[in-house]
Amino acid sequence: MRIGSHELTTNLFLSPLAGYTNLPFRLTLREIGGLGWATTDLVNARSLLEGNRTALKLVASAPEDRPLAIQLFGSVPEEMRDAAIRCEELGTQSVDINMGCPVRKVVGIGGGAAMMTELGRTAALVRGMVGAVKIPVTAKMRLGWDDDNLTAPDLARVLEDAGVAAVFVHGRTRAQGFAGRVNLAGIRAVVQAVRAIPVIGNGDVTTPEAAKHMLDETGCAGVSIGRGAFYDPWIFRRTAHFLATGELPAEPTFAERMRVLRRHFERYCEFYGEEHGARLFRKVAPWYAKRFGPAKTFKQRIITITSRADFDAAVEEYLRWRAQFCDEQGELLPRFQPAPMQASFMQDETDTPALQRNAIPVPKGPVDVW
Numbered sequence: 001m002r003i004g005s006h007e008l009t010t011n012l013f014l015s016p017l018a019g020y021t022n023l024p025f026r027l028t029l030r031e032i033g034g035l036g037w038a039t040t041d042l043v044n045a046r047s048l049l050e051g052n053r054t055a056l057k058l059v060a061s062a063p064e065d066r067p068l069a070i071q072l073f074g075s076v077p078e079e080m081r082d083a084a085i086r087c088e089e090l091g092t093q094s095v096d097i098n099m100g101c102p103v104r105k106v107v108g109i110g111g112g113a114a115m116m117t118e119l120g121r122t123a124a125l126v127r128g129m130v131g132a133v134k135i136p137v138t139a140k141m142r143l144g145w146d147d148d149n150l151t152a153p154d155l156a157r158v159l160e161d162a163g164v165a166a167v168f169v170h171g172r173t174r175a176q177g178f179a180g181r182v183n184l185a186g187i188r189a190v191v192q193a194v195r196a197i198p199v200i201g202n203g204d205v206t207t208p209e210a211a212k213h214m215l216d217e218t219g220c221a222g223v224s225i226g227r228g229a230f231y232d233p234w235i236f237r238r239t240a241h242f243l244a245t246g247e248l249p250a251e252p253t254f255a256e257r258m259r260v261l262r263r264h265f266e267r268y269c270e271f272y273g274e275e276h277g278a279r280l281f282r283k284v285a286p287w288y289a290k291r292f293g294p295a296k297t298f299k300q301r302i303i304t305i306t307s308r309a310d311f312d313a314a315v316e317e318y319l320r321w322r323a324q325f326c327d328e329q330g331e332l333l334p335r336f337q338p339a340p341m342q343a344s345f346m347q348d349e350t351d352t353p354a355l356q357r358n359a360i361p362v363p364k365g366p367v368d369v370w
Protein backbone atom coordinates (compact mmCIF):
# COMPACT_ATOMS: atom_id res chain seq x y z
CA MET A 1 0.00 0.00 0.00
CA ARG A 2 1.03 3.64 -0.35
CA ILE A 3 0.85 6.77 1.75
CA GLY A 4 1.33 9.68 -0.64
CA SER A 5 4.27 8.60 -2.79
CA HIS A 6 5.66 6.20 -0.18
CA GLU A 7 5.41 2.53 -1.03
CA LEU A 8 5.18 0.57 2.22
CA THR A 9 6.76 -2.84 2.79
CA THR A 10 3.73 -4.00 4.80
CA ASN A 11 0.31 -2.57 5.62
CA LEU A 12 1.09 -2.69 9.34
CA PHE A 13 1.43 0.56 11.31
CA LEU A 14 2.61 1.45 14.78
CA SER A 15 0.01 3.59 16.60
CA PRO A 16 1.30 6.55 18.57
CA LEU A 17 1.50 5.76 22.28
CA ALA A 18 2.57 8.79 24.32
CA GLY A 19 5.45 7.76 26.56
CA TYR A 20 6.23 4.59 24.60
CA THR A 21 6.65 5.12 20.85
CA ASN A 22 10.02 6.82 21.27
CA LEU A 23 13.04 6.27 19.04
CA PRO A 24 14.44 3.32 21.07
CA PHE A 25 11.12 1.45 20.83
CA ARG A 26 10.66 2.18 17.13
CA LEU A 27 14.19 1.00 16.31
CA THR A 28 13.61 -2.15 18.33
CA LEU A 29 10.41 -2.91 16.42
CA ARG A 30 11.93 -2.12 13.05
CA GLU A 31 14.87 -4.42 13.73
CA ILE A 32 12.49 -7.29 14.49
CA GLY A 33 10.66 -6.59 11.22
CA GLY A 34 7.20 -6.46 9.69
CA LEU A 35 6.50 -2.84 10.59
CA GLY A 36 5.54 -0.77 7.54
CA TRP A 37 5.16 2.69 9.06
CA ALA A 38 5.60 4.27 12.47
CA THR A 39 4.36 7.45 14.11
CA THR A 40 5.89 9.42 16.98
CA ASP A 41 4.07 10.18 20.24
CA LEU A 42 1.86 13.22 19.89
CA VAL A 43 3.82 16.48 19.86
CA ASN A 44 2.46 19.91 20.75
CA ALA A 45 2.78 22.03 17.58
CA ARG A 46 3.66 25.18 19.48
CA SER A 47 6.30 23.43 21.61
CA LEU A 48 7.93 22.10 18.46
CA LEU A 49 8.03 25.58 16.94
CA GLU A 50 9.53 26.96 20.15
CA GLY A 51 12.24 24.31 20.05
CA ASN A 52 11.15 22.96 23.42
CA ARG A 53 13.58 20.23 24.58
CA THR A 54 10.90 17.65 25.28
CA ALA A 55 9.31 18.21 21.88
CA LEU A 56 12.67 17.84 20.13
CA LYS A 57 13.31 14.58 21.97
CA LEU A 58 9.90 13.32 20.81
CA VAL A 59 10.68 14.00 17.16
CA ALA A 60 14.27 12.66 17.31
CA SER A 61 14.84 10.06 14.63
CA ALA A 62 17.58 8.11 12.84
CA PRO A 63 18.22 6.89 9.28
CA GLU A 64 16.96 3.37 10.19
CA ASP A 65 13.77 4.92 11.60
CA ARG A 66 11.98 5.23 8.26
CA PRO A 67 9.27 5.78 7.15
CA LEU A 68 8.21 7.97 10.05
CA ALA A 69 5.32 10.35 10.65
CA ILE A 70 5.38 13.00 13.35
CA GLN A 71 2.03 13.34 15.08
CA LEU A 72 1.08 16.94 15.86
CA PHE A 73 -1.66 18.27 18.05
CA GLY A 74 -2.92 21.81 18.27
CA SER A 75 -5.79 23.92 17.07
CA VAL A 76 -4.24 27.17 15.86
CA PRO A 77 -4.12 26.88 12.05
CA GLU A 78 -0.94 28.96 11.63
CA GLU A 79 0.90 26.97 14.31
CA MET A 80 -0.16 23.64 12.84
CA ARG A 81 0.90 24.82 9.37
CA ASP A 82 4.29 26.06 10.56
CA ALA A 83 4.85 22.94 12.64
CA ALA A 84 4.13 20.82 9.54
CA ILE A 85 6.76 22.81 7.65
CA ARG A 86 9.17 22.23 10.54
CA CYS A 87 8.52 18.47 10.33
CA GLU A 88 9.28 18.53 6.63
CA GLU A 89 12.53 20.40 7.30
CA LEU A 90 13.45 17.74 9.86
CA GLY A 91 13.25 15.16 7.08
CA THR A 92 10.25 13.21 8.31
CA GLN A 93 8.15 11.37 5.73
CA SER A 94 4.72 12.56 6.86
CA VAL A 95 2.75 14.58 9.36
CA ASP A 96 -0.17 13.08 11.23
CA ILE A 97 -2.81 15.23 12.93
CA ASN A 98 -4.20 14.05 16.25
CA MET A 99 -8.00 14.26 16.11
CA GLY A 100 -8.72 11.48 18.55
CA CYS A 101 -7.12 12.38 21.83
CA PRO A 102 -9.75 12.61 24.58
CA VAL A 103 -7.37 14.08 27.22
CA ARG A 104 -8.77 17.31 28.68
CA LYS A 105 -5.53 19.25 28.17
CA VAL A 106 -5.68 18.56 24.43
CA VAL A 107 -9.45 18.78 23.88
CA GLY A 108 -9.63 21.94 26.01
CA ILE A 109 -7.64 23.92 23.46
CA GLY A 110 -9.80 22.66 20.58
CA GLY A 111 -7.33 19.92 19.55
CA GLY A 112 -7.61 16.12 19.60
CA ALA A 113 -11.16 14.76 19.66
CA ALA A 114 -12.62 18.30 19.67
CA MET A 115 -11.57 18.54 16.01
CA MET A 116 -14.12 15.84 15.15
CA THR A 117 -16.95 18.15 16.17
CA GLU A 118 -16.25 21.16 13.95
CA LEU A 119 -15.81 19.86 10.45
CA GLY A 120 -15.58 23.21 8.64
CA ARG A 121 -12.93 24.62 10.96
CA THR A 122 -10.97 21.39 10.91
CA ALA A 123 -11.03 21.22 7.11
CA ALA A 124 -9.68 24.77 6.86
CA LEU A 125 -6.85 23.96 9.27
CA VAL A 126 -5.96 20.82 7.34
CA ARG A 127 -6.02 22.63 4.00
CA GLY A 128 -3.53 25.12 5.39
CA MET A 129 -1.16 22.32 6.38
CA VAL A 130 -1.55 20.32 3.15
CA GLY A 131 -0.90 23.40 1.07
CA ALA A 132 2.28 24.28 2.97
CA VAL A 133 4.22 21.01 2.63
CA LYS A 134 5.08 18.42 -0.01
CA ILE A 135 5.03 15.47 2.40
CA PRO A 136 1.70 13.69 2.94
CA VAL A 137 -0.55 14.83 5.78
CA THR A 138 -2.69 12.21 7.51
CA ALA A 139 -5.23 12.32 10.34
CA LYS A 140 -5.98 10.02 13.24
CA MET A 141 -9.48 10.03 14.69
CA ARG A 142 -11.92 8.11 16.82
CA LEU A 143 -15.40 7.17 15.58
CA GLY A 144 -16.82 10.37 17.00
CA TRP A 145 -17.46 12.27 20.19
CA ASP A 146 -20.04 9.80 21.54
CA ASP A 147 -22.56 7.26 20.25
CA ASP A 148 -24.96 10.03 19.21
CA ASN A 149 -22.26 11.79 17.21
CA LEU A 150 -20.47 9.24 15.04
CA THR A 151 -18.87 11.86 12.84
CA ALA A 152 -15.88 9.86 11.56
CA PRO A 153 -17.35 9.01 8.10
CA ASP A 154 -18.29 12.66 7.46
CA LEU A 155 -14.99 13.88 8.84
CA ALA A 156 -13.00 11.43 6.71
CA ARG A 157 -14.79 12.60 3.56
CA VAL A 158 -14.19 16.23 4.42
CA LEU A 159 -10.53 15.52 5.15
CA GLU A 160 -10.11 13.68 1.86
CA ASP A 161 -11.45 16.74 0.07
CA ALA A 162 -9.02 18.87 2.07
CA GLY A 163 -6.14 16.74 0.79
CA VAL A 164 -5.18 14.25 3.50
CA ALA A 165 -3.35 11.18 2.19
CA ALA A 166 -4.81 8.63 4.64
CA VAL A 167 -6.91 8.39 7.77
CA PHE A 168 -6.37 6.26 10.85
CA VAL A 169 -9.50 5.29 12.76
CA HIS A 170 -9.57 3.95 16.31
CA GLY A 171 -12.93 2.15 16.42
CA ARG A 172 -14.20 3.74 19.64
CA THR A 173 -15.79 7.06 20.54
CA ARG A 174 -14.20 9.69 22.77
CA ALA A 175 -16.88 9.01 25.39
CA GLN A 176 -16.04 5.30 25.32
CA GLY A 177 -12.43 5.82 26.31
CA PHE A 178 -11.01 2.29 26.15
CA ALA A 179 -14.14 0.50 27.36
CA GLY A 180 -15.90 -2.25 25.43
CA ARG A 181 -14.69 -3.77 22.22
CA VAL A 182 -13.58 -1.97 19.14
CA ASN A 183 -16.48 -1.28 16.75
CA LEU A 184 -15.52 -2.80 13.41
CA ALA A 185 -18.78 -1.73 11.74
CA GLY A 186 -17.87 1.84 12.67
CA ILE A 187 -14.50 1.50 10.92
CA ARG A 188 -16.23 -0.07 7.91
CA ALA A 189 -18.50 2.98 7.66
CA VAL A 190 -15.39 5.17 7.33
CA VAL A 191 -13.91 2.88 4.66
CA GLN A 192 -17.17 3.21 2.72
CA ALA A 193 -17.29 6.98 3.16
CA VAL A 194 -13.99 7.86 1.47
CA ARG A 195 -13.38 7.79 -2.27
CA ALA A 196 -9.75 6.79 -2.77
CA ILE A 197 -7.53 7.38 0.23
CA PRO A 198 -6.50 4.43 2.43
CA VAL A 199 -8.27 3.98 5.75
CA ILE A 200 -6.19 2.29 8.42
CA GLY A 201 -8.14 0.51 11.15
CA ASN A 202 -7.04 0.58 14.77
CA GLY A 203 -8.03 -0.85 18.11
CA ASP A 204 -7.57 -4.09 20.06
CA VAL A 205 -5.30 -5.76 17.52
CA THR A 206 -3.22 -7.98 19.79
CA THR A 207 -2.65 -11.03 17.58
CA PRO A 208 -2.07 -11.75 13.88
CA GLU A 209 -5.58 -13.25 13.70
CA ALA A 210 -7.10 -10.06 15.07
CA ALA A 211 -5.33 -8.04 12.36
CA LYS A 212 -6.73 -10.28 9.65
CA HIS A 213 -10.17 -10.14 11.24
CA MET A 214 -10.10 -6.33 11.16
CA LEU A 215 -8.97 -6.28 7.51
CA ASP A 216 -11.65 -8.81 6.51
CA GLU A 217 -14.50 -7.23 8.47
CA THR A 218 -13.87 -3.59 7.63
CA GLY A 219 -12.18 -3.59 4.22
CA CYS A 220 -9.55 -1.23 5.64
CA ALA A 221 -6.26 -0.96 3.74
CA GLY A 222 -4.02 -1.44 6.74
CA VAL A 223 -3.99 -2.05 10.45
CA SER A 224 -2.41 0.08 13.14
CA ILE A 225 -1.28 -1.55 16.38
CA GLY A 226 -0.67 0.24 19.67
CA ARG A 227 -0.81 -1.65 22.97
CA GLY A 228 -0.34 -4.95 21.17
CA ALA A 229 3.14 -3.77 20.16
CA PHE A 230 4.47 -3.18 23.63
CA TYR A 231 2.85 -6.38 24.80
CA ASP A 232 4.42 -8.25 21.88
CA PRO A 233 7.12 -6.45 19.86
CA TRP A 234 7.10 -9.44 17.44
CA ILE A 235 3.50 -8.81 16.45
CA PHE A 236 4.37 -6.99 13.22
CA ARG A 237 6.70 -9.67 11.94
CA ARG A 238 4.32 -12.49 12.87
CA THR A 239 1.30 -10.67 11.42
CA ALA A 240 3.06 -9.84 8.15
CA HIS A 241 3.95 -13.52 7.77
CA PHE A 242 0.43 -14.65 8.66
CA LEU A 243 -1.19 -12.25 6.19
CA ALA A 244 1.20 -13.27 3.42
CA THR A 245 1.08 -17.05 3.92
CA GLY A 246 -1.86 -17.95 6.18
CA GLU A 247 0.62 -19.65 8.52
CA LEU A 248 1.01 -18.54 12.10
CA PRO A 249 4.72 -18.39 12.96
CA ALA A 250 5.94 -19.77 16.27
CA GLU A 251 6.17 -17.39 19.22
CA PRO A 252 9.71 -16.11 19.87
CA THR A 253 11.81 -18.21 22.22
CA PHE A 254 12.72 -17.01 25.69
CA ALA A 255 16.31 -16.48 24.49
CA GLU A 256 15.05 -14.21 21.70
CA ARG A 257 12.85 -12.26 24.14
CA MET A 258 15.87 -11.70 26.40
CA ARG A 259 18.04 -10.62 23.46
CA VAL A 260 15.51 -8.02 22.36
CA LEU A 261 14.90 -6.87 25.94
CA ARG A 262 18.66 -6.19 26.32
CA ARG A 263 18.81 -4.32 22.98
CA HIS A 264 15.79 -2.24 23.92
CA PHE A 265 17.32 -1.39 27.31
CA GLU A 266 20.67 -0.44 25.78
CA ARG A 267 18.90 1.89 23.34
CA TYR A 268 17.14 3.56 26.25
CA CYS A 269 20.51 4.19 27.94
CA GLU A 270 22.02 5.56 24.73
CA PHE A 271 19.06 7.82 23.97
CA TYR A 272 18.19 9.13 27.43
CA GLY A 273 21.49 8.68 29.26
CA GLU A 274 22.22 5.74 31.56
CA GLU A 275 20.43 6.73 34.74
CA HIS A 276 17.37 8.36 33.19
CA GLY A 277 17.14 5.62 30.58
CA ALA A 278 17.28 2.92 33.26
CA ARG A 279 14.57 4.64 35.27
CA LEU A 280 12.32 5.01 32.21
CA PHE A 281 12.89 1.39 31.28
CA ARG A 282 11.25 0.33 34.55
CA LYS A 283 7.85 0.71 32.89
CA VAL A 284 8.91 -1.10 29.70
CA ALA A 285 10.54 -4.27 31.07
CA PRO A 286 7.40 -5.60 32.84
CA TRP A 287 5.71 -5.85 29.44
CA TYR A 288 8.35 -8.31 28.29
CA ALA A 289 7.99 -10.20 31.57
CA LYS A 290 4.32 -10.93 30.82
CA ARG A 291 5.49 -13.57 28.35
CA PHE A 292 8.31 -15.00 30.48
CA GLY A 293 6.22 -17.40 32.56
CA PRO A 294 7.15 -17.15 36.27
CA ALA A 295 8.80 -13.73 36.63
CA LYS A 296 8.19 -12.50 40.16
CA THR A 297 11.82 -11.75 41.03
CA PHE A 298 12.38 -10.02 37.71
CA LYS A 299 9.36 -7.74 38.13
CA GLN A 300 10.43 -6.85 41.67
CA ARG A 301 14.06 -6.05 40.82
CA ILE A 302 13.61 -4.34 37.48
CA ILE A 303 11.48 -1.53 38.90
CA THR A 304 14.41 -0.42 41.07
CA ILE A 305 17.16 -0.15 38.44
CA THR A 306 19.16 3.05 37.94
CA SER A 307 22.10 1.78 35.85
CA ARG A 308 23.34 -0.82 33.35
CA ALA A 309 24.92 -2.73 36.24
CA ASP A 310 21.56 -2.89 38.06
CA PHE A 311 19.89 -4.14 34.92
CA ASP A 312 22.50 -6.86 34.36
CA ALA A 313 22.29 -7.95 38.00
CA ALA A 314 18.48 -8.12 37.86
CA VAL A 315 18.62 -10.26 34.72
CA GLU A 316 21.31 -12.58 36.10
CA GLU A 317 19.46 -13.09 39.36
CA TYR A 318 16.25 -13.76 37.47
CA LEU A 319 17.84 -16.34 35.16
CA ARG A 320 19.19 -18.26 38.16
CA TRP A 321 15.79 -18.18 39.88
CA ARG A 322 13.93 -19.21 36.72
CA ALA A 323 15.97 -22.41 36.35
CA GLN A 324 13.73 -24.16 38.92
CA PHE A 325 10.78 -23.93 36.46
CA CYS A 326 12.75 -25.35 33.51
CA ASP A 327 13.77 -28.74 32.14
CA GLU A 328 17.41 -29.76 31.49
CA GLN A 329 17.40 -27.93 28.15
CA GLY A 330 16.45 -24.70 29.90
CA GLU A 331 12.92 -24.72 28.44
CA LEU A 332 10.02 -23.79 30.70
CA LEU A 333 8.09 -26.85 31.87
CA PRO A 334 4.67 -26.90 30.16
CA ARG A 335 2.71 -26.19 33.33
CA PHE A 336 4.55 -22.89 33.82
CA GLN A 337 4.05 -21.59 30.31
CA PRO A 338 1.96 -18.40 29.99
CA ALA A 339 -1.50 -18.75 28.44
CA PRO A 340 -1.46 -17.82 24.76
CA MET A 341 -2.71 -14.36 23.89
CA GLN A 342 -6.24 -14.46 22.56
CA ALA A 343 -7.70 -11.60 20.58
CA SER A 344 -10.72 -9.92 22.16
CA PHE A 345 -12.92 -10.68 19.15
CA MET A 346 -12.42 -14.40 19.83
CA GLN A 347 -13.36 -14.17 23.50
CA ASP A 348 -16.82 -14.65 24.91
CA GLU A 349 -18.41 -15.09 28.30
CA THR A 350 -17.22 -18.71 28.46
CA ASP A 351 -13.57 -17.65 28.35
CA THR A 352 -11.41 -18.65 31.26
CA PRO A 353 -10.17 -16.10 33.78
CA ALA A 354 -6.64 -16.83 32.50
CA LEU A 355 -7.59 -15.58 29.04
CA GLN A 356 -9.44 -12.57 30.38
CA ARG A 357 -6.37 -11.65 32.42
CA ASN A 358 -4.58 -11.52 29.11
CA ALA A 359 -6.47 -8.38 28.04
CA ILE A 360 -3.99 -5.53 27.75
CA PRO A 361 -4.76 -2.84 30.29
CA VAL A 362 -4.26 0.83 29.51
CA PRO A 363 -1.09 1.80 31.36
CA LYS A 364 -1.56 3.92 34.45
CA GLY A 365 -0.33 7.49 34.56
CA PRO A 366 -1.22 10.80 32.97
CA VAL A 367 -2.34 9.10 29.77
CA ASP A 368 -4.66 6.55 31.35
CA VAL A 369 -7.69 8.26 29.86
CA TRP A 370 -6.62 7.79 26.24
Ligand SMILES: Cc1cc2nc3c(=O)[nH]c(=O)nc-3n(C[C@H](O)[C@H](O)[C@H](O)COP(=O)(O)O)c2cc1C
Pocket residue numbers: 015016017018019040041042071098099100101140170202203204205224225226227228362363367370
Ligand atom coordinates in the same frame (compact mmCIF):
# COMPACT_ATOMS: atom_id res chain seq x y z
C1 LIG B 1 -0.56 4.91 26.76
C2 LIG B 1 -1.24 5.36 25.50
C3 LIG B 1 -0.79 6.49 24.85
C4 LIG B 1 -1.40 6.92 23.67
N1 LIG B 1 -0.91 8.02 23.03
C5 LIG B 1 -1.47 8.41 21.85
C6 LIG B 1 -0.95 9.51 21.11
O1 LIG B 1 0.06 10.14 21.50
N2 LIG B 1 -1.59 9.87 19.97
C7 LIG B 1 -2.68 9.19 19.49
O2 LIG B 1 -3.22 9.55 18.46
N3 LIG B 1 -3.17 8.13 20.16
C8 LIG B 1 -2.59 7.72 21.31
N4 LIG B 1 -3.08 6.62 21.95
C9 LIG B 1 -4.14 5.82 21.30
C10 LIG B 1 -3.48 4.72 20.45
O3 LIG B 1 -2.72 5.25 19.40
C11 LIG B 1 -4.54 3.78 19.85
O4 LIG B 1 -5.41 4.53 19.06
C12 LIG B 1 -5.32 3.05 20.93
O5 LIG B 1 -4.48 2.59 21.96
C13 LIG B 1 -6.10 1.86 20.35
O6 LIG B 1 -5.23 0.97 19.72
P1 LIG B 1 -4.67 -0.36 20.45
O7 LIG B 1 -5.86 -1.11 20.95
O8 LIG B 1 -3.91 -1.07 19.37
O9 LIG B 1 -3.79 0.10 21.58
C14 LIG B 1 -2.49 6.19 23.13
C15 LIG B 1 -2.94 5.06 23.80
C16 LIG B 1 -2.33 4.63 24.96
C17 LIG B 1 -2.82 3.37 25.63
